[in-house]
Amino acid sequence: MLKTTTIRESQGDRLFLLGIYILLTVVLIVVLFPLIFIISSSFSSPQAVVSGKVWLFPVDFTLEGYKAVFRNPQIVSGYSNSLIYAVAGTAVNVALTVMLAYPLARKTFYGRNFIMVLLVITMMFDGGLIPFYLVVKNLHLLDSRWAMILPGALAVFQVIVARTFFQTTIPDEIAEAAELDGCSDIRFITSIVIPLSKPILAVLTLMYAVGHWNAYFDALIFLKSPNLFPLQIVLRNILILNTIDATMVSKVDQMLAQQGLKDLLKYSLIVVASAPVLIIYPFVQKHFVKGVMIGSLKG
Numbered sequence: 293m294l295k296t297t298t299i300r301e302s303q304g305d306r307l308f309l310l311g312i313y314i315l316l317t318v319v320l321i322v323v324l325f326p327l328i329f330i331i332s333s334s335f336s337s338p339q340a341v342v343s344g345k346v347w348l349f350p351v352d353f354t355l356e357g358y359k360a361v362f363r364n365p366q367i368v369s370g371y372s373n374s375l376i377y378a379v380a381g382t383a384v385n386v387a388l389t390v391m392l393a394y395p396l397a398r399k400t401f402y403g404r405n406f407i408m409v410l411l412v413i414t415m416m417f418d419g420g421l422i423p424f425y426l427v428v429k430n431l432h433l434l435d436s437r438w439a440m441i442l443p444g445a446l447a448v449f450q451v452i453v454a455r456t457f458f459q460t461t462i463p464d465e466i467a468e469a470a471e472l473d474g475c476s477d478i479r480f481i482t483s484i485v486i487p488l489s490k491p492i493l494a495v496l497t498l499m500y501a502v503g504h505w506n507a508y509f510d511a512l513i514f515l516k517s518p519n520l521f522p523l524q525i526v527l528r529n530i531l532i533l534n535t536i537d538a539t540m541v542s543k544v545d546q547m548l549a550q551q552g553l554k555d556l557l558k559y560s561l562i563v564v565a566s567a568p569v570l571i572i573y574p575f576v577q578k579h580f581v582k583g584v585m586i587g588s589l590k591g
Contacts, residue, residue, distance in 0.1 A: 334358070334559040341555050357560035367561065369519055370526035373437075377522055378504040378568075381441040385500040386493065388446050393454035394485060399464060408455075411448045421513075428514060439514035440507060440522070447503075450496055457492040458485070502569055523565055530554075530561060 328348055333341050337352035345351045361367055395401045396408060424443070433439040462485055470480045486493070508524040515521060 330559050330562055334556070334563045336556075338556045341559070357556040358564070360557055361560050361564055366518065366521075367523070367526055367564075370521050370523040371564070373520060374505055374523040375568075376437065377440045377507065378501050380437075381444075381504040382497055382500040384441055384445050385447070385450075385504075386496050389450050389454050389496055390481075390486075390489075390493075392446065393451045394458050394462075394481060396451070397455045397458035397462070398467065411451060415448045425513060434514055435516045435520065437520065440504070440510055443510065443514075444503075444507075447500070450499060454492050454496060457489065461488060461492075498572065501572065505569060527561055527565055530558060 329346065332348060332350045333346045334357050335350035335353055335355070336346045337354050337356075340346050340351035396404045398404070428434060428439055428443055431442075433442060466484060467480060470484060475483075506524060507522060508528065511520075511522050511525050515525075
């Protein structure tokens with residue numbers, strides 16, 4: 293019977309671990325408190341928010357802020373636009389990334405090293421904002437939904453991560469065996485590569501989706517029509533420019549002061565804008581770490 297030995301920690305090790313725990317606890321509090329404050333404020337009355345009564349828990353619980361948020365057609369339009377950009381843009385991003393990364397991962401693909409050099413060059417050198425704008429303009433994409441999807445349809449860094457994943461996860465022997473059995477390249481990708489690549493697909497989906505959801509600058513320079521604005525532009529108008537449509541206060545200004553309602557709307561809108569990312573993350577978390585770790589190894 294084997295004996296188990298335990299390693300006794302010295303007093304210095306215990307003090308070091310205690311210091312680490314205290315430091316992490318302080319960091320957790322610093323990060324968590326603003327989130328709790330925003331959520332609590334979004335469910336509190338405007339008077340409690342303005343007077344500073346809200347700390348950790350809602351004061352005078354109310355849903356008027358969320359009602360006013362979804363009553364505004366501008367916010368609803370921005371929310372739906374952000375969903376469209378995130379879903380359609382992520383689908384295009386993931387499809388193009390896999391279509392480019394998988395051939396570059398195969399040793400039989402002629403010229404793959406040269407193509408990788410060209411891709412890496414694009415990461416180091418940028419033409420600048422004005423040439424970028426002129427390209428989008430000459431392609432007639434200005435003030436259209438495609439301006440939020442096509443210009444950033446491919447991220448070189450994600451291609452490199454996906455390429456490394458395919459190199460380390462999909463052996464060449466599997467491709468050779470499938471080729472001997474008469475399997476076409478498209479059939480091999482759809483039936484073998486995609487099912488085995490769920491971790492990296494989850495990573496790509498999350499990274500691209502978060503990028504599209506938080507997209508702000510492209511919409512600021514490419515879009516002019518308010519009905520095409522994503523939620524981030526609407527959020528900017530409320531949080532920074534402090535502009536609120538009169539329709540947001542048409543039914544609640546009888547019981548709430550306008551300034552108090554503005555503050556309440558800010559907190560409610562922040563929660564609403566952050567909700568999709570917080571909802572999608574738990575579903576891809578189990579694949580996220582595995583995909584990032586495998587994709588980050590040098591192939």
